[in-house]
Amino acid sequence: MKQTISVIITDLDNTLYDWLGIWHSSFKAMLDRLVIDSGVPSEILIPEFKRIHEKYGTAEYSFSIQGLPSLQKNFPNEDLAKRFEGAIKAYRDGRTASMELYPQVLETLETLKDKGCLLVGYTESAEYYTARRVKKFGLDRILDHVWSPLDSELPNGLTPSQVRSRPEEYYQLRRTVHHTLPKGELKPNPGVLAQIMNDVGATPEETLYLGDSLMKDILMAQRAGVTDVWAKYGVAQDRPEYELLRKVTHWTAADVEREKKLARGDVKPTYVLEKGIDQILPIFSFTSFLSKSSEHLSSVLDVWKQTVDVQKHFNDLELTVRNYAVTVLAALLGLGGYALKGGFQTTLFGHTASVASLILLFAILPLLTFYIMDRWWYHRLLLGAVEHGMFIENRWGRFIPEIRLTCAISKRSPVKISRLRPMHTNTKIDICYLLVLLLILLLAWGANHAVHPSALSPVSPSICSEQPTGGWAGGTQANG
Numbered sequence: 173m174k175q176t177i178s179v180i181i182t183d184l185d186n187t188l189y190d191w192l193g194i195w196h197s198s199f200k201a202m203l204d205r206l207v208i209d210s211g212v213p214s215e216i217l218i219p220e221f222k223r224i225h226e227k228y229g230t231a232e233y234s235f236s237i238q239g240l241p242s243l244q245k246n247f248p249n250e251d252l253a254k255r256f257e258g259a260i261k262a263y264r265d266g267r268t269a270s271m272e273l274y275p276q277v278l279e280t281l282e283t284l285k286d287k288g289c290l291l292v293g294y295t296e297s298a299e300y301y302t303a304r305r306v307k308k309f310g311l312d313r314i315l316d317h318v319w320s321p322l323d324s325e326l327p328n329g330l331t332p333s334q335v336r337s338r339p340e341e342y343y344q345l346r347r348t349v350h351h352t353l354p355k356g357e358l359k360p361n362p363g364v365l366a367q368i369m370n371d372v373g374a375t376p377e378e379t380l381y382l383g384d385s386l387m388k389d390i391l392m393a394q395r396a397g398v399t400d401v402w403a404k405y406g407v408a409q410d411r412p413e414y415e416l417l418r419k420v421t422h423w424t425a426a427d428v429e430r431e432k433k434l435a436r437g438d439v440k441p442t443y444v445l446e447k448g449i450d451q452i453l454p455i456f457s458f459t460s461f462l463s464k465s466s467e468h469l470s471s472v473l474d475v476w477k478q479t480v481d482v483q484k485h486f487n488d489l490e491l492t493v494r495n496y497a498v499t500v501l502a503a504l505l506g507l508g509g510y511a512l513k514g515g516f517q518t519t520l521f522g523h524t525a526s527v528a529s530l531i532l533l534f535a536i537l538p539l540l541t542f543y544i545m546d547r548w549w550y551h552r553l554l555l556g557a558v559e560h561g562m563f564i565e566n567r568w569g570r571f572i573p574e575i576r577l578t579c580a581i582s583k584r585s586p587v588k589i590s591r592l593r594p595m596h597t598n599t600k601i602d603i604c605y606l607l608v609l610l611l612i613l614l615l616a617w618g619a620n621h622a623v624h625p626s627a628l629s630p631v632s633p634s635i636c637s638e639q640p641t642g643g644w645a646g647g648t649q650a651n652g
Contacts, residue, residue, distance in 0.1 A: 183383035288460025360392030373567020402441035
């Protein structure tokens with residue numbers, strides 16, 4: 173009996189199209205023209221290209237010519253992009269001439285789309301080139317989602333708008349939702365694949381992953397518990413063009429060692445496509461990712477409402493905990509203020525201390541209790557309800573757009589301050605309680621220094637009996 177699949181997550185480079193062929197045609201054309209126009213031999217330029225590619229983490233860095241030391245030295249104070257515009261044009265012409273999908277890719281994806289499958293792309297190519305190729309190949313109307321890394325940083329602090337000649341909308345996908353991966357996330361991390369499935373509302377049981385790399389794609393799919401299919405037809409390591417890529421790759425020595433460690437494991441794919449992507453069609457039973465019947469949508473809506481109610485319940489519990497925390501702390505602060513005003517003191521471990529400071533320090537205990545209940549108890553339950561709400565909304569939101577409440581709140585919740593990383597709710601709660609703790613410690617320190625022990629000289633008993641005072645010292649009523 174065939175396995176039923178409704179979600180296909182596919183690698184892009186060397187799986188849907190010949191990335192190596194595209195890269196080699198463009199880079200080799202640029203390199204050859206650069207050697208002619210600059211007089212610098214390729215033996216010198218190639219290592220320089222590699223260092224730039226390693227620095228920016230990609231073999232498709234758009235400003236590599238401007239960063240080549242040999243050209244900077246031989247052509248000082250010149251605009252290298254303008255000086256070698258012939259090489260740049262050769263790169264673009266070579267890319268245009270080699271841009272095409274593998275045979276039967278478009279037809280196969282359209283067949284899967286017609287069956288109602290959810291189609292998702294996941295690539296390690298940067299955002300700009302990923303979007304460019306998806307649009308160029310006509311996949312913008314077929315792929316539902318695409319995940320890719322952010323673009324490399326631009327030189328000299330430039331912004332994308334300063335180096336692009338067209339409006340921002342031109343460089344964005346129109347139909348496919350383009351997501352970016354956190355910096356440093358690389359295949360074969362199964363956590364990324366699991367997060368992608370969670371974001372689209374898919375489960376491993378209904379998902380298939382297709383890719384050309386045994387070490388990255390297939391190993392990742394197997395670790396994530398997803399059905400793996402090896403696109404053997406796209407394997408490029410044995411092709412002559414790969415030798416040039418090896419010489420200028422952005423992979424560092426650490427990356428190579430990482431690949432070697434992965435290679436030590438004997439990765440055996442579950443399914444293999446020898447000749448083309450269309451071989452996948454008879455292997456599985458493909459079905460619609462979502463049932464759009466009115467009864468099913470009504471049930472989904474009911475579950476979503478219940479989930480939102482659970483979110484509200486835990487949120488109310490958190491607010492209740494915080495209200496109690498404010499009430500208790502206010503009472504203790506008031507008591508501490510009264511003790512401070514009365515100048516009350518006591519002896520603790522042989523030292524005279526302000527009673528007000530001890531009361532304030534005692535306030536730390538209930539503060540810690542409320543923090544644990546808030547942050548590590550009810551808030552964790554709230555996060556679970558939120559994650560489930562997002563799962564429902566991501567899976568069904570395109571059919572019921574009105575249920576995007578949880579996603580909208582989660583998107584607006586993080587606070588961005590200057591260049592710091594966005595602060596999510598967990599961090600904001602931690603900071604809030606930490607600030608209160610620091611305030612209590614500061615007030616306790618101030619209260620202890622505001623009331624000093626009495627330094628009066630001893631007086632006769634007769635005088636003491638005639639002039640009693642209301643102060644406290646050493647835990648007994650003092651006379652002055």
